[in-house]
Amino acid sequence: LSDRAARSLLAAGALAGLTIASYLTIVHFQGGVPVCATNGCEIVQQSRYAALVGVPVALLGTFTFGVLLLSSALRKPIAVVGAAGLALVAVLFAGYLVYVQLVVLDAVCMWCVASDALTAVVAAAAWLRVRHALT
Amino acid sequence: VRGYLDPVKRRSGTVLVAVVVAVAVLVAGAFVAVSAVQGDSSTKARPTSPTSAQKSLFAGIQQHGIVLGSPNAPVTLVEFADLQCPYCGEFARNALPQIVQDYVRSGRVKVAFQGLAFLGPQSQTALRAVLAAGGQNRAWDLLDGLYARQGAENSGWVTQKLLREVGGAAPGLNVTQMLRQSDSTSVTRQLRDAERSASQAGVDGTPTFFVGRSGGPLQRVALTTLTAAALRPALDAALQG
Numbered sequence: 158l159s160d161r162a163a164r165s166l167l168a169a170g171a172l173a174g175l176t177i178a179s180y181l182t183i184v185h186f187q188g189g190v191p192v193c194a195t196n197g198c199e200i201v202q203q204s205r206y207a208a209l210v211g212v213p214v215a216l217l218g219t220f221t222f223g224v225l226l227l228s229s230a231l232r233k234p235i236a237v238v239g240a241a242g243l244a245l246v247a248v249l250f251a252g253y254l255v256y257v258q259l260v261v262l263d264a265v266c267m268w269c270v271a272s273d274a275l276t277a278v279v280a281a282a283a284w285l286r287v288r289h290a291l292t
Numbered sequence: 293v294r295g296y297l298d299p300v301k302r303r304s305g306t307v308l309v310a311v312v313v314a315v316a317v318l319v320a321g322a323f324v325a326v327s328a329v330q331g332d333s334s335t336k337a338r339p340t341s342p343t344s345a346q347k348s349l350f351a352g353i354q355q356h357g358i359v360l361g362s363p364n365a366p367v368t369l370v371e372f373a374d375l376q377c378p379y380c381g382e383f384a385r386n387a388l389p390q391i392v393q394d395y396v397r398s399g400r401v402k403v404a405f406q407g408l409a410f411l412g413p414q415s416q417t418a419l420r421a422v423l424a425a426g427g428q429n430r431a432w433d434l435l436d437g438l439y440a441r442q443g444a445e446n447s448g449w450v451t452q453k454l455l456r457e458v459g460g461a462a463p464g465l466n467v468t469q470m471l472r473q474s475d476s477t478s479v480t481r482q483l484r485d486a487e488r489s490a491s492q493a494g495v496d497g498t499p500t501f502f503v504g505r506s507g508g509p510l511q512r513v514a515l516t517t518l519t520a521a522a523l524r525p526a527l528d529a530a531l532q533g
Contacts, residue, residue: 204386204519205330209323234305242312249320253327264517291305 171226178218201266361402390520433462
């Protein structure tokens with residue numbers, strides 16, 4: 158995959174993730190429940206795992222996807238590697254959140270899973286860019 | 293030119309990547325650790341201000357003794373709970389606000405609190421204060437405030453200072469009167485009544501919920517999770533029945 162293709166993938170994935178995370182953040186602050194095919198969204202959103210030290214996980218996702226979207230426009234190696242580092246943090250934490258949904262809460266929030274999958278896509282694209290930037 | 297970076301730059305790039313990966317793994321590990329600790333701790337106070345929570349949660353909703361909601365609500369939800377029970381606290385913090393917003397505020401459901409004190413003397417101290425606040429129709433404000441600041445079982449968290457603070461945040465509650473009434477025979481009688489009701493209903497743990505049409509027989513609800521979503525089917529069924 159060329160750097161251009163990786164950048165496009167990163168931008169598209171981050172934009173989609175930003176949209177979902179923004180929606181979940183708005184729902185969180187409005188105190189409502191996301192539109193959901195199952196009732197898993199409400200269980201996940203209202204669980205103790207939906208916030209980290211009082212900060213909604215959805216807001217963290219919004220910030221992360223926003224930064225990664227901006228990084229897709231940057232070409233400096235330090236920016237590319239920094240974005241990949243952030244994406245790695247995000248994908249590791251997303252993996253943990255998937256575990257929490259499946260094992261701890263026994264409830265799946267489709268928006269969260271979509272966001273987690275996009276995080277994996279974005280992380281892969283970010284690290285492809287590192288490969289291009291450092292070779 | 294790509295692929296022809298000199299060995300020094302290539303090596304510094306590899307070091308940079310290694311450092312970034314190591315930092316990222318450490319940060320992600322810290323996030324997971326904090327989240328896991330939050331998830332496991334069921335006895336910690338919630339971070340939000342109990343005062344603001346009380347005002348927003350019950351504002352404009354009728355309270356009559358231990359009952360929250362319109363007396364004419366077609367459906368009744370009864371909760372047997374101990375104020376020191378971590379799961380009761382979890383339900384109060386995570387699920388009750390949604391139930392209040394979706395069912396109680398609209399006048400469709402009323403919630404009756406049946407307090408038990410089987411976890412120790414601190415349970416009884418807290419429960420007596422709640423029942424005394426019920427004499428002023430402010431039991432739910434005190435309940436919410438106490439669950440918000442719930443401590444470990446019998447750790448000494450139910451102090452007079454705490455009761456005064458939580459009571460002071462309850463709108464319209466005379467705290468001095470509440471504390472005076474907490475040892476009254478009326479409160480003692482309510483304690484005994486709740487114990488008797490729990491025994492008759494076969495309550496063997498807390499929280500335990502019963503739902504049904506108001507004035508009719510109530511059905512025990514087995515919850516798989518302490519969330520509003522888990523309680524919804526029973527409430528919806530009762531409302532349609």
